[in-house]
Amino acid sequence: FFASCNPKICVVGSGPAGFYTAQHLIKVCRLHVVSFSAFSSFQARQDAEVDIYERLPVPFGLVRFGVAPDHPEVKNVINTFTQTAKQSRCSFYGNVNVGKDVSIEELQQAYHAVVLSYGAEGNRTMGVPGEQLAGVYSAQNFVGWYNGLPSCQELNPDLSCETAVILGQGNVALDIARILLSPVDILKKTDITQPTLEALERSQIRNVLIIGRRGPLQIACTIKELREMVNLPDTRPEMVAADFNGVAEALKDVPRPRKRLTELMLKTALDTPGEKEQERRNKASRSWGFRFFRSPVEVLGDPDSMRVVGIRLAVNRLEVDGARAVLTGEVEDVKCGLVISSIGYKSVPIDPSVPFDSRKAIVPNNMGRVQHVSGLYCSGWLKTGPTGVIATTMNNSFDTARSLVEDIDSGTLDVSISKPGSQSISALLEKRGVKPVSFSDWEKIDNAEMKKGEASGKPREKLLSVEEMLRVVQT
Ligand code: FAD
Structure with missing residues (x-):
C-alpha cells in the first residue's frame, strides 16, 4: 500500500544532467506505480514533482555556454529539455544560487530527495x-x-x-x-x-x-x-x-x-x-x-x-x-x-554539508546515490567527472533517476510523509531578497535574444549580463 503523497524531488543545475534526470523521474515514477497498482486493489498513483534550481536566470548549462556556436545541431537537445520544463509536474527556478541563496540542508528539509547536477564549474x-x-x-x-x-x-x-x-x-x-x-x-x-x-x-x-x-x-x-x-x-x-x-x-x-x-x-x-x-x-x-x-x-x-x-x-x-x-x-x-x-x-564543492572527493573532484557516489547521505543523489559531470558528450551525460543521468526510483520502491527513500517542496523554499528566497526566474520568464529572455539576433541575421544575440536578463524578465 502506498501513501498517496507525491514524491517531491529537487534537482540542482539545469544542464543536460539536470534536465535528463528530471525527464526520467517524471516519466518513470508515474509508469512504475501504475504498473504496481495493476497487481493490487488500490489505485494509488504517485506522480513525482520535480523542481529544478539553477544559478543563472537562463537554463541549459553547457549546451548554451559550452557547445561551440558553429555546432547549432548539438543544441537541438534544448527542444527536449523545453518539453520537460513545460510539463505540469516540472518547475524551473532560475537565478537561485544553491549553496549561497539556499543551502542543501534546507532543500533536503523541503524535498524527499535532492539531486545534485551542477556540473563542473572550476578548471x-x-x-x-x-x-x-x-x-x-x-x-x-x-x-x-x-x-x-x-x-x-x-x-x-x-x-x-x-x-x-x-x-x-x-x-x-x-x-x-x-x-x-x-x-x-x-x-x-x-x-x-x-x-x-x-x-x-x-x-x-x-x-x-x-x-x-x-x-x-x-x-x-x-x-x-x-x-x-x-x-x-x-x-x-x-x-x-x-x-x-x-x-x-x-x-x-x-x-x-x-x-x-x-x-x-x-x-x-x-x-x-x-x-x-x-x-x-x-x-x-x-x-x-x-x-x-x-x-x-x-x-x-x-x-x-x-x-x-x-x-x-x-x-x-x-x-x-x-x-x-x-x-x-x-x-x-x-x-x-x-x-x-x-x-x-573540474567540479567544485558548493555546500560544506555535501561529501566531496577533492582528488577526483566529484561527489562520491554509488550509482548516483551520494555516499553516506540518504535522500541525496548526483548526476552528470559532478557524478562522473568532466568527460563525455551530452549522450553520455544523458545515460548517467537516467541511471541516477533509476536509482532514486528504486529507492522509493524499496522504501529506502521514505516518501510517505508530505513535504512542502517549493512552497517553503520560495518563502525562504523571498525573505532573502532572491527573485527566482520561471521557465516562462526564460522564454521572455529567449524571445528577446532571438529578436535581437534577427536584425543581424543570427539565430540569437545573447544577453551578456544577469542584470540585462532580469530587466527583460521584469518588462
Ligand atoms: P553543465 O552543462 O555544466 O550544467 C550544470 C548546470 O548547473 C549549469 O547550468 C550551472 O549554471 C548550474 N549550476 C552550477 N552551480 C550551481 C549552483 N550552485 N546552484 C544552482 N545551479 C548551479 N557535448 C556534446 O555532445 N557535443 C558538443 O559539441 C559538446 N561541446 C562541448 C564544449 C565544451 C566547451 C564543453 C565544456 C563541453 C561540451 N560538451 C559537448 C559536453 C557537454 O556539454 C556535457 O556533457 C554536459 O553539458 C554535462 O552536463 P552537466 O549537466 O553535468 O553540466
Whole structure:
C-alpha cells in the first residue's frame, strides 16, 4: 500500500544532467506505480514533482555556454529539455544560487530527495610559473567569453599576436582553435556574441599550435572535430612528420574509432595532397598544427608589460605502453602571445554539508546515490567527472533517476510523509531578497535574444549580463 503523497524531488543545475534526470523521474515514477497498482486493489498513483534550481536566470548549462556556436545541431537537445520544463509536474527556478541563496540542508528539509547536477564549474590549472600573466586563459573562461557567459565578459582577450598556443588536445581545444581561425563570415551566422565577433575581426592570429604531452595515438579529440579542422576554409595544417614515426605500424592493434581518427591525422600530416588541396593550402592565410610529446614548464612573460611572450615546453617520450609521458630533460621555447590551457574542467564543492572527493573532484557516489547521505543523489559531470558528450551525460543521468526510483520502491527513500517542496523554499528566497526566474520568464529572455539576433541575421544575440536578463524578465 502506498501513501498517496507525491514524491517531491529537487534537482540542482539545469544542464543536460539536470534536465535528463528530471525527464526520467517524471516519466518513470508515474509508469512504475501504475504498473504496481495493476497487481493490487488500490489505485494509488504517485506522480513525482520535480523542481529544478539553477544559478543563472537562463537554463541549459553547457549546451548554451559550452557547445561551440558553429555546432547549432548539438543544441537541438534544448527542444527536449523545453518539453520537460513545460510539463505540469516540472518547475524551473532560475537565478537561485544553491549553496549561497539556499543551502542543501534546507532543500533536503523541503524535498524527499535532492539531486545534485551542477556540473563542473572550476578548471584544472597547469601549475607552472607564469600562469597568471596577461594573455593566459583557461579554456573554460575563453569558451565562456565567446559563448556569452556573464562572468566571462570582462575577459576581453588581446588577439593582436600571431601565434596562439592551446594546451590540451581534446574536443574543447579543437573548438577553440576552430573559433580562433574560422573566417568571421562563417561565425557571423551563429549565436557567437557580438563583442567576440568584433574581437575576431581585429584578430592578428595566424597560427594555432595545439599541444599534447603524449603522442598521436593518445590524442583525446574525436574524428568529427578533427575533420572540421582539416577542412577549415583559409587554413592549412602544419605538422611535424617525425611525431608520427611508428604510428602507422601501431595502428593494427587499436580499436576502430581511434584507428579512423589516427588515419585521418596521418593522411593530413604525411600525405602529399592532391593538386586542388595543395592549391587550397598554398592560398591559406592561417595555419594550425598539433605538437606532440610536450608539457608546459613555464609561461614566459615580458617583465614590463607582464604579458605572455612565449611558453617553455618540456620534451617528453612515451613509456612503452604509451600510458605515461616521461621527461627527456630537453626543453623548447615557443614564441606566442596567447596561451589557453584546455586541460580539463573540474567540479567544485558548493555546500560544506555535501561529501566531496577533492582528488577526483566529484561527489562520491554509488550509482548516483551520494555516499553516506540518504535522500541525496548526483548526476552528470559532478557524478562522473568532466568527460563525455551530452549522450553520455544523458545515460548517467537516467541511471541516477533509476536509482532514486528504486529507492522509493524499496522504501529506502521514505516518501510517505508530505513535504512542502517549493512552497517553503520560495518563502525562504523571498525573505532573502532572491527573485527566482520561471521557465516562462526564460522564454521572455529567449524571445528577446532571438529578436535581437534577427536584425543581424543570427539565430540569437545573447544577453551578456544577469542584470540585462532580469530587466527583460521584469518588462
Ligand atoms: P553543465 O552543462 O555544466 O550544467 C550544470 C548546470 O548547473 C549549469 O547550468 C550551472 O549554471 C548550474 N549550476 C552550477 N552551480 C550551481 C549552483 N550552485 N546552484 C544552482 N545551479 C548551479 N557535448 C556534446 O555532445 N557535443 C558538443 O559539441 C559538446 N561541446 C562541448 C564544449 C565544451 C566547451 C564543453 C565544456 C563541453 C561540451 N560538451 C559537448 C559536453 C557537454 O556539454 C556535457 O556533457 C554536459 O553539458 C554535462 O552536463 P552537466 O549537466 O553535468 O553540466
